[in-house]
Amino acid sequence: MKIIAYILVWLSFTQSNGATESCGCSKLNREQSQDKAQLLHRVCEQKSRSAHSHYRDYYGEMEQELEPEIEGMSLIPGGIFTVGTNKPHFHADREGPERQEKLNDFYLDKYEVSNDAFSIFVEATNYTTEAEHFGDSFMFKTLLGADEQKAMEHLRVASAPWWYKVSGVSWRHPNGKDKGLEGLGQHPVVHVTWRDAVAYCTWIGKRLPSEAEWEVACRGGKERKLFPWGNKLMPREQHWLNIWQGDFPEGNLAEDGFEFTCPVDAFRQNAFDLYNMVGNVWEWTADLWDTNDVSESPNRVKKGGSYLCHKSYCYRYRCAARSQNTEDSSAGNLGFRCAKDA
């Protein structure tokens, strides 16, 4: 078993001014990774193009602008956009300052990649995820019984003790080694590493979005908005995303209807017809956290927050918010969606 050393000190998750707040999501990193060349070779071996071509529909022949539509994807118009924020909540995350990004038109999946979609990939390629290779992944405490938590105390993440590194947990067994995917087919695939995400997107003829693409898509054609739909968390007193209500890490009230993940089509969030951009599961992007990082398993940027986020300790379900994990890390609240050049 890989030995994990967690060097970051947990400072506080109670109400504070931000820079040191954390839900621990960025600490779920494997200290050691398998040989990258070996993995890339395996990915290459398993890679093949999707058997099905994307369905393209062209709006009526009389339309002046005929916009191709790829099933399950939204066309995001390019341009010059403001990303980041001059009002960062987490300075240490480098949310700011604002900057201008020029983007070409691109497509983005409307939904996080589901277990059903990932299953098709695995069946077609016989792909083995990294969590399956390592034999474990990070699971949230309330998915474990009291006895299990006690027995596995030594497997907690020191700086975020609500995360347990549990044997047998993988995308096939997201909620424990003895539990499968029953009822979770349309829920996002989790316990997938950045490399697993790249393998899936490549296989299906897509790619991971850049952070700027993800953030521009998140804002749905608006600028400087906190959330995909605007600045108010709950317009019309409705829940617009799957996050945590109640006290963390105990007492999730699940007022939005979901204690853990929700179906990938549960919350439509903006005019681009994108779902669960913020909340539900974190989403890998293509970008390095530090562009100078040449380590074997560098940190990659992830966006959107997850069902475990609450404003009091992890106010990261904003378009400008960001966090990171090493490429070979996986957890029960981390998934992805794919992009494609237009």
Ligand SMILES: [Ca+2]
């Ligand atoms: Ca929830």
Ligand SMILES: [Ca+2]
């Ligand atoms: Ca999400």
